[in-house]
Amino acid sequence: MFACIFGRNVCRSEGRASADAENQRSGLGDLAFTFSPLVEQTTDATLVLDISGQDLLFQSTGCAISTGEIQSARKVANAIARRAKDLNIKINVAVASNPDTAIHAARAFKGVTVIECGEELSTIESLSIKTIDYSLASIDDKRAEELQETFALWGIRTFGELARLPLPGVAERLGQEGVRLQKLAQGRTNRQLNLVRPPIGFEQLLELEHPIDELEPLSFILSRLLNQLCANLHEYAFATNELKLNLKLQDKSEQQRVITLPVPMRNPKMLLRLLLFEIEREPPQAAIVAVAIVAEPVKPRASQTGLFIPLSPEPERLEITLARLAKLVGADNVGSPEILDTHRPDAFRVKKFRLDQKTHRNVKNNSRFALNAGEAPALPVMGLRIFRPPWRADVRLRHGTPTRINARCEQTSCSIHGEIVCVAGPWRAAGDWWCKDVWARDEWDVAVIDPKSFEGEVLCRIFRDLTTEQWFVAGIYD
Amino acid sequence: MNSAITKQEIESALAVRFGDVFERHGQRWVETLTTGVSEIDDVVGGFPRGAITEIRGAASSGRTSLLFSGLAAATTQEEICAVIDCSDTFDLSSAAKAGVDFERLLWVRCGHSLERAFKAVDLILHAGGFGCVALSLCDVPAKAVRRIISSWWFRFRRAIENTSTSLIVLTPVSAVRSCASLALEMKNERTLWPGTMSLVSSNDSGDKNAIEAERRLSLVATPAAKPHVYPAHTHFLRSMQIRANRQRPIDWSAGAMRFNPQLH
DSSP: OEEEEEEHHHHHTTTOOOHHHHHHHHHHHHHHHHHOSOEEEOSSSEEEEEOTTOTTTSOOTTOOHHHHHHHHHHHHHHHHHHHHHHTTOOEEEEEESSHHHHHHHHHHSOSEEEOOTTOHHHHHTTSBGGGOOGGGGTOOHHHHHHHHHHHHHHTOOBHHHHHTSOHHHHHHHHHHHHHHHHHHHHTOOOOOOOEEOOOOOOEEEEEEEEEEOSHHHHHHHHHHHHHHHHHHHHHTTOEEEEEEEEEEETTSOEEEEEEEEEEEEOOHHHHHHHHHHHHHHSOOSSOEEEEEEEEEEEOOOOOOOOTTSOOOOOHHHHHHHHHHHHHHHOGGGEEEEEEOSSSSTTOEEEEOOOOOGGGOOOOTTOSHHHHHTTOOOOOOBOOEEEEEEEEEEEEEEETTEEEEEEEEOSSSSOEEEEEEEEEEEEEEEEEOTTSSSOEEEEEEEEEEEOTTOSSOOEEEEEEEETTTTEEEEEEEEO | OOTTSOHHHHHHHHHHHHOSTTSOOOOOOSOEEOOSOHHHHHHHOSEETTEEEEEEEOTTSSHHHHHHHHHHHHHHTTOOEEEEETTSOBOHHHHHHHTOOGGGEEEEEOTTOHHHHHHHHHHHHHHOOOSEEEEEOTTSOHHHHHTSOHHHHHHHHHHHTTSSOEEEEEESSOOSGGGEEEEEEEEEEEEOOTTOEESSOOOHHHHHHHHHHHHHHOOOOOOOOOOOOOSSOOOOEEEEEEEEEOSSSOOGGGEEEEEOOBOO
């Protein structure tokens, strides 16, 4: 059995791009998919759904099989009408044994119409021939106008009159198109539905009966939602690169966590770990009463490794590792360093570490074997280990030149003290004098020898802060 | 057991049943990661992959310079590298001058916590896919380094064996011990102070030793350092002495080399 839903308001507002009409259209679609997954959208206002097999849901006890089927179909139609009323959508519903009859009946008769098998012609015979849908017989508009004129010349005004014409005569004068139209008028067509897929929504929501204030029970909830979400993504051959976790808390506040993924993923275990790390990093202040996860669908990652491209960490595992590292040492302490465009010493920021496959450069001899084969790299440059923050130092001067230093790290027991045996400098640097955060310093490079130590010279960069006249050790050349 | 039976006799007797299991096979490095210093690569072949390399030495001995050189070479070859910075002393300016590509470098700052540093190394090694992982313990007190339990090193060695990851550990004193497949001991041999003033008389005996060492080793052709006067910070290490070892027990006569950091 097939049920046709015809939206009366949608039909009237066709051609007008109003928000109300759009809502009505989407409401019709949602209504149809509530009752059956097998839905054809014939026009914006007309949807046909296959309601076969719903006997268990809408069963009538104590009826014969055929009578029971009709009774259940009637119940389905009534349920559709009630649901539409709840949604404030004005519709006509018609149920028939074939979709085309249901369409014509739904468009013509108000309310709920149920046409029993064999009663098609008697039900629709009174309909005007002008209301016949030529597109159902695969007839274009131009030909449809010609046929309408022909029917008018023949004096045919209703479905019944066309249905009762002799078949050979119709076929002889109108060809196969005429035969198809006559079958439509008789309600005897039989065709498959052109199914449409339900609208894709990658969102999972769960309202909890009891508030959750621990991570472990929440992980089960998240796992369930993510499994369903990833199954949906997999079904549509999608992955996600952004997850939004919305938490409704017991204190009536809401929290949203957004996890941006470096590569599209749809592995529920990986996503679950990332969500748990995120929650663990910043736990909600109150118990959770509702959880919603929204995934942004994108095309899955397609990558091909090259023979001469060095191995790199698997993006999914790397993301988990980065989340764990962020939990271990803090999110600000993990990532790719970036030197800021300023003269201020040691100005940098740490940005999120990302593996960008597009940054693979076409290095000449880019195989790792090339260097092993004896390619001479450039000579190395001097390295500096910089102290953050700089060590406060006591410096003895002679004629303005440092001669002795004594410095100690406040966090560790490391120290630098001894005679300065060689010195270079000073180099003056200053900046940001136009704002409050002004800095100015005289930098020196010194070689320090501790007479009690056997380690030899320690080469340091020291500086005098000109704003405070305090000496510091900036770092050690190493 | 008869004391007259020597170890060699036992081995030869068992060799009939078990083959040449008692023969010491030299470690074969399937792959190495270049250090970026040809003199060192000529002697040791580079940092071994799937193994731990220990670079130890006192302050200003050139450990960080060698690490930067290795990182620059690795990132140039599109390897993904990681630096676990125990004391937060990684200098970005000198690393950038050395040629390290920061887009391919994961920097983990551990805030003077040894425990966090070791856990971070463990996480990164188990993630896999990194070409070079460097653990910098340069500014950790020697006493604390000596207290590091060996199980960490065994765990790390186990994690990276049969992978292409090279773990480089920078320490002030020996820490990795037998778990290190390559140990490099760094020593600042001479410093160069162009355009500077010397407050004390030059150490003649040190220079003599350096010349003698150069004659004895004669492993490298050191390019002559030009006595430029540089407007910015001077660059001191004229030459470094590095001793390499792969044998157990440690025998430092196995190989030694010197190299000159580039003046920039």
